[in-house]
Amino acid sequence: MLRLAVPVNAAALKVAALSLAVLCGARLMLGPLAAAAPATGLRIESPMVRETLPGQTTGSAYLVIHNESDVARRLLGAATPAAREIQIHDMSLRDGIMRMRQVTDGVAIPARGKVAFVAGGLHLMLVGLQAPLSAGSDVPLTLRFDRGGELTIPIRIVSIDDTTSQPKK
Amino acid sequence: MIRLLVLIFTALLGACSAPAPFNASEVPKLDYGHGVELRDTEGKVHRIEEFRGRVTLLFFGFTRCPDVCPTMLLRLKKVRDAVGPLASNVQVVLLSVDPERDTPDILRAYVKHFDPSFIALRPEPERLEQTLKAFRAIAIRVPTADGSDYTVDHSATIFVYDRTGALRLIAQPQLEIDKLAADVARLVRE
Numbered sequence: 001m002l003r004l005a006v007p008v009n010a011a012a013l014k015v016a017a018l019s020l021a022v023l024c025g026a027r028l029m030l031g032p033l034a035a036a037a038p039a040t041g042l043r044i045e046s047p048m049v050r051e052t053l054p055g056q057t058t059g060s061a062y063l064v065i066h067n068e069s070d071v072a073r074r075l076l077g078a079a080t081p082a083a084r085e086i087q088i089h090d091m092s093l094r095d096g097i098m099r100m101r102q103v104t105d106g107v108a109i110p111a112r113g114k115v116a117f118v119a120g121g122l123h124l125m126l127v128g129l130q131a132p133l134s135a136g137s138d139v140p141l142t143l144r145f146d147r148g149g150e151l152t153i154p155i156r157i158v159s160i161d162d163t164t165s166q167p168k169k
Numbered sequence: 170m171i172r173l174l175v176l177i178f179t180a181l182l183g184a185c186s187a188p189a190p191f192n193a194s195e196v197p198k199l200d201y202g203h204g205v206e207l208r209d210t211e212g213k214v215h216r217i218e219e220f221r222g223r224v225t226l227l228f229f230g231f232t233r234c235p236d237v238c239p240t241m242l243l244r245l246k247k248v249r250d251a252v253g254p255l256a257s258n259v260q261v262v263l264l265s266v267d268p269e270r271d272t273p274d275i276l277r278a279y280v281k282h283f284d285p286s287f288i289a290l291r292p293e294p295e296r297l298e299q300t301l302k303a304f305r306a307i308a309i310r311v312p313t314a315d316g317s318d319y320t321v322d323h324s325a326t327i328f329v330y331d332r333t334g335a336l337r338l339i340a341q342p343q344l345e346i347d348k349l350a351a352d353v354a355r356l357v358r359e
């Protein structure tokens with residue numbers, strides 16, 4: 001399974017990223033380790049986004065955020081160059097009605113805990129796609145946490161028929 | 170494996186006099202949605218009872234629902250496949266609860282991707298409410314937090330019409346594929 005290690009020393013990486021950014025230009029911002037500020041102890045597992053079908057202008061991304069630190073953190077938002085914006089959504093099934101709500105105050109990631117973003121539950125909704133998402137390639141995803149923590153990772157676009165690579169709750 | 174189970178299940182059913190209950194909730198042959206004219210993506214007008222002869226699985230959804238609706242379509246494809254050689258007697262229908270944004274082209278591409286036999290029905294936007302009422306279903310437009318967009322809360326149950334065109338079963342969306350497939354296979358053989 002795809003597992004991405006998250007920087008242990010964010011400050012050093014920031015320096016490295018910045019100096020590389022000067023060398024390579026802004027493109028590096030899309031790189032997997034362009035962590036800006038303290039995201040220590042945060043690890044992202046199985047990130048993926050579903051491919052879109054013709055005409056679809058929204059996409060759903062799934063992942064598991066692990067907090068391996070002793071401090072509770074909060075996911076505040078996310079962004080990708082592939083879409084106008086990313087909204088955090090929560091799905092629920094109540095009284096036979098499927099409901100989807102935007103979560104605007106962030107998602108708590110408990111200390112030594114994890115939060116799964118899965119189909120039918122919390123998910124990242126890519127709104128206003130710049131182009132259709134086609135399976136097989138990657139798009140960069142930046143997760144924004146409290147205390148200035150930021151993580152950019154590549155996420156794989158998977159086939160809409162692929163249910164196995166989706167993280168489970 | 171699922172096919173085999175379906176066959177065994179059906180064989181067992183034939184052996185006993187009192188039929189075992191269905192996995193989905195059985196309803197007493199209702200006429201929900203009968204008489205309502207709905208256009209498919211090719212412009213052809215249908216009424217749900219005109220699918221009689223086949224077992225019809227109807228669910229409510231929209232293409233801007235990238236999270237749950239694709240999962241549902243995949244599940245229904247698996248249900249249809251699990252029915253085996255009789256799959257051609259099973260019709261999957263998506264009824265759009267967002268006809269304003271679900272144009273015929275978008276809907277066609279969406280459902281045909283999962284299975285070429287699937288069809289989508291699209292109420293005229295101004296008749297959406299009365300259409301849903303006829304199916305005793307709900308769809309509520311909910312603006313997103315920033316007000317720039319909307320999503321649609323909607324009925325998530327699957328309506329199963331038998332071969333006489335009567336609504337026979339109402340399945341919860343999380344009902345296991347093999348259980349729903351067993352129900353559908355049973356209705357196909359009725």
Ligand SMILES: [Cu+2]
Binds near residue numbers: 125
């Ligand atoms: Cu969503």
